[in-house]
Amino acid sequence: MKFFFDEDVNFIGHLLKENGNLIIDIKNGNRPSGEDWTPDYSIIYDGMDSEMIPDKYKKDIDVMIEHLRDLPEKSYIDFAKLKDGYLFYHDMVILLK
DSSP states (O other): OOOOOGGGGEEEEEEETTTTTEEEEEEOOOOTTOOOOOOEEEEEOSSOOTTOOOOOHHHHHHHHHHHHSSSSSTEEEEEEEEEEEEEEEEEEOOOOO
């Protein structure tokens, strides 16, 4: 089991699949409870080129696209990247028909 604290977090975010696109929002650091969650970076990935992704996030977003692009429509997942390199997903919602 791995434990971490706010200061251990590089960035957090969420991903939503809508109309075949992956909508990804990223916030640098962690979001303490009760604070605004305006993202520092957002992308709508339409299955084409991921070259427009900033280098700071590119490797991790490419991994997420590979893992999550086949999710059903309206699926939602949170993620976090820790400073020690761990990228993990949590709080996933999949709407099944």
